[in-house]
Amino acid sequence: MGLPGNQQKQDIRELNYTDILSFFTKSNDKLFRAKQVYEWLWKKGAASFDEMTNLPKETRNALQQHFSFNRIAIEKTQQSKDRTIKTAFRLHDGEIIEGVLIPTENRSTACISTQVGCPLACKFCATGSLKFKRNLSAAEMFDHVILIRKQAQENYRLTLTNIVIMGMGEPLLNYENVMRAIGIITSKEGLDMSPDRITVSTAGIPKMIKMLGDENIKFNLSVSLHTANDIKRSSIMPVNKRHPVEAIKDAIIYFYQKTHIRITLEYLLLDNFNDGLNDAKELALFCKNFPCKINIIEYNSNEYSLFKKSGEQKTKAFAAFLESKNLIVNIRKSRGKDIDAACGQLANKKHVVIRQLADEP
Template identity: 50%
Template sequence: MESKRKDIRALTKEELRDFFVGQGDKAFRGNQVYEWLWIKGAHDFESMTNLSKQTRALLDEHFVINHIAVDQIQKSEDGTLKNAVALHDGLIVESVLIPTETRTTACVSSQVGCSLDCAFCATAQLKRMRNLNPDEIYDQVMAIHKESQLYYNRPLSNIVFMGMGEPLMNYNNVLAAVDKITSKEGLGMSPKRIVVSTSGVPKMIKKLADDEVKFNLAVSLHSAIQETREKIMPFAKRFTLDDLRESLEYWYAKTKRRITYEYVVWKDINDSEEAIDALVKFCQYVPCKVNIIEYNPIGDDQFKQADDATLDRYIKKLEAKRIPVTVRRSRGKDIDAACGQLANKH
């Protein structure tokens, strides 16, 4: 019966080898299957053409491949692609391919919905339905890698965990997915080309440092004033700026890698001189850079993009303290693929 068959990608290579030995076959058969699953991205056993029909039937008897399916692709006028990704249980997540002249970036999801409650984000309104498994995260990356080759004639170059979900609330699965993505038995991508973005979970940021991860860390900050941050990101009542600061100092002491702060500026929310000065002060605790991100409306009138003059005031004060700052214009807004817009509208 279907329910008794295990998802084969939950097995390690050693467990696959042991399975074949237990069936009276050679251990290297497990290596072949592992390569089909992870490097070649096989969706079914029939496509494993260097295995005998008998071996493929044996696999089909014992296992399933709970592979994602790209249910729908939308293309933006700026070249951005958004995938609606169907999971094996019928749930949907979204991932995005963002092309520039020099790189292709995959923006991937880590949860169905989100564990947190940021008021300005469409994904947060979905609430968390479940965590994604490592293979489901990996599949999103592999799908975008193939799309990059198909549509832009180049391989995927960068990955950001900035899609649906809070990655650090799905810690083990995200790290397992990154291990597979960076492995020579997976995509072989350098961890330096991967950014994991968090809304700021201090305990888990410290755990990242203790686990000596090699990827880069970004924090969605949006205000360095506790009261303001609580209004736009209510979970910040539990994860205060003081605790966040301490965890980031711990991260830098352990890793010596600077933080990226993601920061949206809204009219009448964080556009005052007090807000700017608070960010500048917060940025001086650990080496960092600031990405000022264009706001992408989600239909809530309380959040309005601040004017360019306000952004210029932020930039001047940050640069005066030699804090690197860039303004990141959003991509894929016309297909709801930009930051904060992923909400499975289709």
């Protein structure tokens, strides 16, 4: 049912607290209802107006009449041998995005998406091969978290301890919504999670990294560097042509000066591409400019991949060189490889196949 003039109803979760308050003022309803509604939306993660049982029926009807409730729904889940769960979520407009639950012994991490597809088209990433459709709203990101948190509780009796915003899409190209989602997730009136349990991962948009510095954020930032060499980086990450390594370096220096947060550099080790001694030297030089840690990530290839993962010896030698330069290095084994839930593998497979075939000469 639409509003007069055939207007679409607005998703109630697009409203901030002041907007909800003004709705109740205009409706001559009790103003404390605004707080109740806000709590249902963001503290209790309600999925419909019917769940708001402490509101009178008339109030719920009035809300229903004016607003929609664009929840995301689980379309499909896949469980890996290592207990990682990948979920395809259907959005209210039919688009599909993916999120991942990564459980360990005593903690669980939700990896969430920020866009449908991704405009940056990194060559090693399945999402990058999908056409960019749109940004996710803050509420859609929030829903991911709520649904994955439920999976952690129901499947493994684990509390959700961490969130990594490194699923499909470039978070800093959906800046406002990502910041709003994090605000809700970390606020007392929302999920009350500590910001230092949240990591945002970017391909490196210098202007936005500086903006995060200016906002004096409290969550963690990781930059997907993958090589400190401009020619190589531009060949796998087209975004590097606009935002080269030097500009990213300056932005990280600025970010650190403002926030004193040690950033993480993500480095996907690709066989015979960025895993040589010279590559390690270039990376070490880059890292001298600010405090950081380096995550070396195992690459997951699929039948369409242009790259292969580096061998164990090369990986160890690469890490050892960096450590000899007093850098903090972690080698990250991928999780959920058998269900395409690991880093760079998130994509609706059908779309990848279509795109790959379409790209063939």
